[in-house]
Amino acid sequence: MFQSRAARPLINEEYWHGKCYLNTAAEGLPLKACAQAVNRYLDDKSRGEPGRVRFWNEYERARRGAARLFSVPVDQIALVSSTTEALNTIAHAIDWRAGDEVVFTSVEFPSNIFPWVTLQERGVRLRIVHPGTSGVSVDEILEQINSRTRLVTVSQVSYATGQHIDPHPIWERVRNSETLLCVDATQAAARVPVDGRLADFTIASAFKWMNSIHGAAILSVSERALNGQLKGPAGWLSTASCFAADRLEQFHPRTDAQRYQAGMPNFDSVYALAAALDVHTPESVEFYQSALAPLVNRLCDGLSEMGLKVLVPSMAESRAGIVPFAWSEATQLRQQLAASDVFVQGDDGRIRAAIHWYNTLEHVERYLSVLKELLAGSHHRQLENAACSA
Missing domain, CATH: 3.40.640.10 (Type I PLP-dependent aspartate aminotransferase-like (Major domain))
Structure with a gap:
């Protein structure tokens, strides 16, 4: 029988309150x-x-x-x-x-x-x-x-x-x-x-x-x-x-x-x-797959709307919980996101988010919002540097 979110408490829920953790593919939060x-x-x-x-x-x-x-x-x-x-x-x-x-x-x-x-x-x-x-x-x-x-x-x-x-x-x-x-x-x-x-x-x-x-x-x-x-x-x-x-x-x-x-x-x-x-039973896993699919799709759509190269295929059957996009300066961007309490993986030329049962649509929207602000600031700095060089 599937257990509700409240029946699956994490060790450090107080620590993560107000933060956005999207890095289960690297390190899952322990029960x-x-x-x-x-x-x-x-x-x-x-x-x-x-x-x-x-x-x-x-x-x-x-x-x-x-x-x-x-x-x-x-x-x-x-x-x-x-x-x-x-x-x-x-x-x-x-x-x-x-x-x-x-x-x-x-x-x-x-x-x-x-x-x-x-x-x-x-x-x-x-x-x-x-x-x-x-x-x-x-x-x-x-x-x-x-x-x-x-x-x-x-x-x-x-x-x-x-x-x-x-x-x-x-x-x-x-x-x-x-x-x-x-x-x-x-x-x-x-x-x-x-x-x-x-x-x-x-x-x-x-x-x-x-x-x-x-x-x-x-x-x-x-x-x-x-x-x-x-x-x-x-x-x-x-x-x-x-x-x-x-x-x-x-x-x-x-x-x-x-x-x-x-x-x-x-x-x-x-x-x-x-x-x-x-x-984690077969029943709970089937629930995760169905219930979290809209969050995964929203994240993919949001990244694509920013013009980013999403690496996960677009077919629904080819998606699970990981959503990465290509980014040359991944480590720097990961650190900038972490400074805003948004935690993802950044290495090997990509930024990777992972959506699990403790994630919500609010987490996805916050990630997209912070990311959009950071990329806009990066673009603005690039234009300033180009103007100075000229």
Whole structure:
């Protein structure tokens, strides 16, 4: 059942009163329930080894919540420390051969680029899809897939452009082949529906749209990947039998997704994640997607009316919660906005706003108003400088 805004209090609501926070895509504001969960962890930790019973109870609760959010069975869920850890684990799990290929887009977060770039040392080839005027084309991704493709990896929502990509056509293309599909859902999970059944690996960090803390990420693993020959890390948690009689001779991996967890989970983060997933359910996510769409559209329209180059595609199905526009002096403009208590991301030649459940139309209008004033002042200074130079 969906919870009202009042039933989802933030830790520092008093601090944000009167301010405009539009930067969830960088750092989500944490729920009070997550702070309370961390305090429960500390209380359980103070009980020493007997407290571990509660550790593992919360761990399983978090896995159940993650399975519900991603629409997969619990045995297909692992809890890792970060999306970056999961991507590197996947990169090392595959037995790469010279001539193998990886397909990804140029607008992936660096964590979903660097593991594949380094594989070139092993003879792996990269096929990189660049966005066009309407964003990344799924058809172009499909065109890059061939018999040598070992992995396709793509963000469901791009951190750079905000484009929302439906992984279903890619999954239909590869599901009956030897090509694996990895979906980075960090900028999608808890904001738009994420379906772990449409990829071999679906990953999302918890500290952004899930409003939790650092140190936990969800990794779902498909049945075919679990039944394949992929290797996970070798550790006490990833083994089927920690004290097997032949443990000095060979390693026996688990048969479920926890094969991809080497050792002790970050239990403080797991407690917080379990609490966050009580709030972020499939029902609440569907509500966010519908209720916040008018705010996203208003922001896109407002930026376009100022003559700014909006990077997110115009099609409604290609929009989620991120709305960036191109701006060469992004860091300076971000600082100017922050001085007016409007908080967005500004780097890599763009200004990026992110709209989540705690944002309102008033926030959007305030951002547009402050931005318009700053850009008008910048234009006026440019004219003055040009006049002085003349």
